Amino acid sequence: MQTSTSRPTTPSIPQLRADIRGRVIGPDDAGYDEARAVFLGEVDRRPAVIVQVADADDVSRVVNLARDAELELAVRSGGHSSVGHGVTEGGIVLDVRNLKGLDIDPAARTAWAGSGLTAGEYTTAANAHGLATGFGDTGSVGLGGLTLGGGVGYLVRKYGLTIDSLLAAEVVTADGQVRQVDADHEPDLFWAIRGGGGNFGVATRFKFRLQEVGTVVGGMLVLPATADTVAGFIAAAEAAPDELSTIANVMNCPPMPFVPEEHHGSIVILAIMVHAGSVEDGQRDVEPFRALATPLADMLKPMPYPEIYPPDDPDYHPLAVSQTMFVDTIDRPIAAEIVKRLEASDAPLRAAQLRVLGGAMARVPVEATAFAHRAGRIMVNLASFYEGPGDRPTREAWVSEFAEALRQGDTGEYVNFVGDEGEAGVRAAYPGATWDRLASIKKRYDPGNLFQLNQNIPPAG
Numbered sequence: 001m002q003t004s005t006s007r008p009t010t011p012s013i014p015q016l017r018a019d020i021r022g023r024v025i026g027p028d029d030a031g032y033d034e035a036r037a038v039f040l041g042e043v044d045r046r047p048a049v050i051v052q053v054a055d056a057d058d059v060s061r062v063v064n065l066a067r068d069a070e071l072e073l074a075v076r077s078g079g080h081s082s083v084g085h086g087v088t089e090g091g092i093v094l095d096v097r098n099l100k101g102l103d104i105d106p107a108a109r110t111a112w113a114g115s116g117l118t119a120g121e122y123t124t125a126a127n128a129h130g131l132a133t134g135f136g137d138t139g140s141v142g143l144g145g146l147t148l149g150g151g152v153g154y155l156v157r158k159y160g161l162t163i164d165s166l167l168a169a170e171v172v173t174a175d176g177q178v179r180q181v182d183a184d185h186e187p188d189l190f191w192a193i194r195g196g197g198g199n200f201g202v203a204t205r206f207k208f209r210l211q212e213v214g215t216v217v218g219g220m221l222v223l224p225a226t227a228d229t230v231a232g233f234i235a236a237a238e239a240a241p242d243e244l245s246t247i248a249n250v251m252n253c254p255p256m257p258f259v260p261e262e263h264h265g266s267i268v269i270l271a272i273m274v275h276a277g278s279v280e281d282g283q284r285d286v287e288p289f290r291a292l293a294t295p296l297a298d299m300l301k302p303m304p305y306p307e308i309y310p311p312d313d314p315d316y317h318p319l320a321v322s323q324t325m326f327v328d329t330i331d332r333p334i335a336a337e338i339v340k341r342l343e344a345s346d347a348p349l350r351a352a353q354l355r356v357l358g359g360a361m362a363r364v365p366v367e368a369t370a371f372a373h374r375a376g377r378i379m380v381n382l383a384s385f386y387e388g389p390g391d392r393p394t395r396e397a398w399v400s401e402f403a404e405a406l407r408q409g410d411t412g413e414y415v416n417f418v419g420d421e422g423e424a425g426v427r428a429a430y431p432g433a434t435w436d437r438l439a440s441i442k443k444r445y446d447p448g449n450l451f452q453l454n455q456n457i458p459p460a461g
C-alpha cells in the first residue's frame with residue numbers, strides 16, 4: 001500500500017486506459033455526464049473517473065487501485081440506489097453496467113447472469129425459455145444492487161426473495177481476489193452477500209435458479225381508495241394463494257389516459273399484481289380484487305411475464321423522500337388513516353406502497369441469509385415527491401409523521417429501501433445477530449472498509 005504522502009489525488013486516466021479492457025471516462029470525456037447520472041434527480045456528484053469494467057480482471061484492477069490510493073470507491077450497476085450510492089464525489093466509480101453476459105441452461109433451470117443486467121433484460125431473455133427469476137417491480141433496476149440487498153418483487157410469495165434463487169456468485173473482494181462463492185465455497189461470504197448489500201465485494205456474476213413462469217395473469221388494476229377498499233385489498237392479498245403477489249400503491253392518481261379524467265388527482269389504489277400459476281387459477285384469484293369496487297381501470301389479463309416490466313424512461317429522475325417499514329396489519333382504521341393522510345398532502349405525487357409478503361419468502365429460516373425480515377407481513381413504503389429545496393423539508397416531515405402514525409412495533413427496514421438514515425438505518429436493516437455476523441465477516445473480507453459507499457457495516461472491532 002502507498003503511504004499517504006505518495007497518494008495521488010486523482011487516478012491517472014492514461015494509466016487506467018492502458019490497464020483496463022473496459023471504458024475509462026474522465027470529466028473531460030464525452031459521455032461523462034450521462035455515465036455519472038443515477039436514478040435519483042437530486043444526486044449530482046462528479047467522480048474523478050468512471051470505469052465501465054469489461055470483466056472480473058478489470059474489477060480486480062480497479063479495486064486494487066482504489067484500495068492502494070485510498071480513493072473513495074462507488075460500485076454501480078443499475079444506478080437505482082435510494083441514496084445515490086452508485087456515484088462518488090471525487091472518487092472512482094466502478095460501473096458494472098456492461099457486464100451483461102447471460103448464460104441460460106434451460107434443462108438445469110439455472111442462469112449465470114452478469115451483474116450489469118437489469119431486471120427487465122434478464123426477464124425478457126429468460127422468458128424465451130418460459131422461465132423466470134423473481135426480481136423487483138421495476139425493469140431498469142440493476143441486478144447488482146437488487147440481488148445483494150434481497151430482492152422483493154412479483155414472485156416473492158411463490159418463489160421467495162431474489163436471494164432465495166441465488167445459487168452462487170463470482171465476487172471480487174477488497175484484496176482484489178476473484179472468488180467463486182456458493183454454499184460450499186466461502187459459505188460465510190455467500191451468506192453475507194444474500195442481503196448484506198455491497199459491503200463485501202463486487203459481484204461480477206450471479207447464478208440464479210429459474211422457475212417455470214411463462215404466461216401469468218397480471219397487470220394493473222386501479223380502484224378508488226377508501227378505508228374499505230384499502231383494507232379489503234390487503235385482506236384479499238393475505239387470503240390469496242402464494243401464486244399471487246401484489247403491490248398496492250395508494251396514491252394520487254396520475255393523469256393516465258386509461259383512467260377517466262375526473263379521477264385524475266384523487267386517491268386511488270394503483271395495484272400491480274402477478275399470478276404465477278395457471279391462467280385459469282389466476283383469473284379466479286384476481287376476482288376478489290376486482291369485486292372490491294368498480295375498477296377505474298382493469299388491465300389484468302393473461303400475458304407473458306416480462307410485460308410486467310414496461311419500458312422505463314431513462315430521463316426520468318424524480319426528487320423524492322421516502323420511508324420504509326414493516327407492519328403486521330392494515331385493518332380498516334389504519335387504512336382510513338392512510339387515505340386521510342394522502343388526501344391531506346398536496347405533493348405532486350405521494351404514495352403509500354403496500355406489499356403483502358409471506359409465502360415462500362417467510363418459509364426460509366431467518367438465519368439462513370443476511371436478510372433479517374422474513375417475518376415481516378406487510379412492507380410499507382411511504383414516499384412523497386418534492387419540487388426543490390423549498391418544499392423538501394415539508395415533504396420530509398409529512399413522510400416521517402406518516403411513518404410514526406403507522407408504526408406497529410417492528411423497527412426493521414429492508415436495506416434496499418433505506419434512505420439516508422445513517423447508522424440507525426443500517427442497524428434497522430440488520431438487527432441483532434445478523435449485524436454481529438455481518439460485521440465479523442466484513443472484518444475478514446474487507447478489514448479496511450473499502451466498500452463503504454453503501455448502507456455500511458463497519459468491520460467488527
Ligand SMILES: Cc1cc2nc3c(=O)[nH]c(=O)nc-3n(C[C@H](O)[C@H](O)[C@H](O)COP(=O)(O)OP(=O)(O)OC[C@H]3O[C@@H](n4cnc5c(N)ncnc54)[C@H](O)[C@@H]3O)c2cc1C
Pocket residue numbers: 038039074075076077078079080081082084085086096115135136137138140141142143144145146147148149150151152153197198199201202203204416417453454455
Ligand atoms: C424505481 C425503483 C423501484 C424499486 N423497486 C424495487 C422492488 O420492487 N424491489 C426491491 O427489492 N427493490 C426495489 N428497489 C430498490 C433497489 O433494489 C435498490 O435501490 C438497489 O440497490 C438498486 O440496484 P442498482 O444496481 O440499480 O443500483 P446502484 O445504485 O447501481 O447500486 C446500489 C448499490 O448496490 C451495490 N452494488 C450494485 N451493484 C453491485 C455489484 N455488482 N457488486 C457489489 N455491489 C453492488 C453498491 O453498494 C451500490 O451502491 C427499487 C428502486 C427504485 C429506484
